Amino acid sequence: MQKQWLYMQGPRIIGPVKSALIADLVLKGELDASDTIQSAETGLWQKIAEIKEITDIYHKGASKPIFSEKEAQRFQSWIEANQGKEGDYDFEVKDAYFYNIHWKTTMLLSFFSAGLFNLFWFFRQWTWVLSTYKKQRRDWRAFSIFLLFAPYIVMAEIEDFPEFRRANPTRTNLKFMAVLWYLVNSVSISSPWPDLGMVFNIGFLLLSIAGSTAIISYVQRYINESNHILGRI
Known part of the structure; x- marks a missing residue:
């Protein structure tokens, strides 16, 4: 006793x-x-x-491991990302930054939905930006504004996000990627060569979907990698 x-x-x-x-x-x-x-x-x-x-x-120590395997990987990722930097490790697991989905899944869903998923992806990233930066809600709520400006604003917010810039600065200009997204999608919308026939127009549409999907998949992969480094996923 x-x-x-x-x-x-x-x-x-x-x-x-x-x-x-x-x-x-x-x-x-x-x-x-x-x-x-x-x-x-x-x-x-x-x-x-x-x-x-x-x-x-x-x-004898704790009867159970202090870290689960996932928590240990999260801690290791934080150590690798913060070598030589000051800061305290946050043991509380928090939600990921921005909308998170596996980047390969974005490709599959985009192709199966004929590109409609790409609009949903921008909408989810957009709502995250609005919920995080409440001061911007006043001017950006209109659906027409969303269609016109959301892709560029979303890409700009991801590129300039302070936590990402600190832990995993992107080597690609995401604002340029947003402009490229506009150009890629304008091909299918404008139909510049109507005389070439339906087959060619369908081909341009498929190329537009593929290009748009490649862009958002690249950006989603960057989001996922950054969240992983920060221990958010």
């Missing part, structure tokens, strides 16, 4: 508690091994580090 102890917490004396609880408090950092506690049986004060029953417990 474990011994029982009294310990100080500020001006209060707490206890009696069992040795296992004292060991747990040491592991949590609420007590230090150099602190003294009082035996509930003898009334003697002893340093925790000198009480074998307690040290045996906390030297």
Whole structure:
């Protein structure tokens, strides 16, 4: 049967508690091994580090791993991304930045939806931007404004996002990618060669979908990699 102890917490004396609880408090950092506690049986004060029953417990460590495999990978990613930089690791798992989906999945969904998924992708990224930067809601709510400006604004926000720039600065100008997206999609919308027939126009449409999909898949891959480095996914 474990011994029982009294310990100080500020001006209060707490206890009696069992040795296992004292060991747990040491592991949590609420007590230090150099602190003294009082035996509930003898009334003697002893340093925790000198009480074998307690040290045996906390030297065994936690009964479960401190990190799960996923958390360990997240911590390792943070270490690799922050070598030589100041900052504290955030043990709380938080939501990812921007809309997250596997970049290969964006390609599949885009082709199966004949490119309609690309509009959904921009809409999801757009709503994330609006929810994060509330000051911009006033001017950007109109659907017509969304259709015209959202692709460029979304790409610009991703490229200039401070956390991404710190942890994983992009080597590609995403604002240019947005302009390229407009150009690629204008091919299918304008139909510049109507006399070439339906087959050619369908071909231009497919090329437009492929080009648009390649652009958003590239950007989505950058989002995913950045979130992974930051330990968000």
